Amino acid sequence: MWLLLINPKSGNGRGNRIGKLVKQELKALGIEYIDVSADSARESQENLKSKLSESQEFEGLFLIGGDGTVNLAVQELVGSDLGLALIPAGTGNDFARTLNLKLKNPEQLISYYLSSRPSLIDVGKVGEKYFVDVLSTGFDSMVNERANAMKRIKGRAKYNVSLLMVLSTFKAKSYRFNIDGLSFESKAMLIAVSNGICYGGGMKVTPDAKIDDGLFDILILSPVSKFEFLKVFPKVFSGKHTTHPAVKISRGRNVEIDSDAVAYADGERVGPLPVKARVIERGLLTWRM
Template identity: 55%
Template sequence: MWLLLFNPTSGGGKGRRYAEQSLTLMRERGHEVMEISGFDFRDAEAKFKAAVSAYRDQIKAVIVVGGDGMVHMAIQQLAGSNIPMGLVAAGTGNDFARALNLNLRDPLSSLELMLNNEPVKVDLGKVNDRFFADILSTGFDSVVNERANRMRWIKGRMKYNIAILLVLSTFKPKSYRFRVDDIEFTTEAMLIAVSNGQSYGGGMKVTPEARIDDGLFDVMLLGPVSKLEFLKVFPKVFSGAHINHPAVKIMRGQKVTIDSHAVAYADGERIGELPIT
């Protein structure tokens, strides 16, 4: 039996459309499929957790139809198990799909890949008791997320654009205590990303050389820069060219500890206050 987990509201309705197309294709080929969704994110999470617990030994694979938030939900139940997971990208950001090199213009092609090929292993990050698939970050972008999440009267990407402008006007670098494997140091930074994948925020290549199967995190630190310089550097994140800026440092390691008076987000979900490992 296959489980198909989908968010009917993801990507402006793409989630429901691609889920229906996926179900039709799979059932036409004789596969038994159980579909799981909910009236909201938490409802879907509870139903998925219950289904995995009840049918764990009968599940051939899980297909997630949605974005990075749905992937984050799914891996909490599937990490460390022998149950494969496939992804039909139907979200807004789709950064984990980018890390997997999936075809975002033809999301159903990834379903064909899953039906016709053997699964491969990829890395996941783990922070406290939660797994993350793509990138954990703290600093400027986490403050932007905190601000945007309070702006419930504005929807979509515009909410984050406004939050960026509001936060930038008062944001100051913070002091962080770091440990990357056996290297310990203290530094001031505006933005820190601990990356399994390459991008977040819908294609911002914060760590363009990261790989999800190398057993290592790519850690990007943006040191203190003026607000004007930040505005110059920030657009370069979409191409990955920011890593050539003298204020940017890239490290690699298997275990990272960060401590400061700040909060962290992973896969777009709030993890909580530092310290974290």
């Protein structure tokens, strides 16, 4: 018996379409499942939590959705023995990239999950919330703040518009850090505390990060001119920005950041700084390639 969670709104309706395909495939294969999907994300999370509290054992959770749906499920799955079988259907699908899920065909992914075993990966924890990809603050968080306030513009377009609006007035801030007991201050434009490789729909902010090494990869982008920022920014999608002299990457298990700024984790708003994040080693059971 499996659990199934579908977010039909993921990827502007991709979740609904792929969810139907998954149900058809599971039925054709004779795989029994309990659907915990609901009309709202909160209800779906509560349904998942309820099933995990029961004595019944499940083979795993088929999750059809994007990074937001993953974040929702992870809050309940960390520390459990239920494996996450992700079938990406979102806009960004960054966690799918981190897991190296190259098979885009849902039927192929289902076959892979049914014929292999999941493994344990690390997760991050900030406050009482878990994240699997990136905790960030600085420029990108301000873009998120502006985009989330937009009502008329939808989808990726609002983030592109927000990016241009924020860039026109953006200034680096002074941050206070503590990484595994080492305290220091630094001016920065962007800070990423990464468990995974990418965020923001394929930006490989920390291309060498490993999700099973017990460490965050911590990127700090020192102040550069707007012209230089526009030169460097596109390189993030290939991971080639790491050689720029303004980019510094270190590793650590416990990270504290403070400034007059807000933080986001896996695209979800954490809130104003200060924040404390730590690695939860081998905290999540999932399939990867």
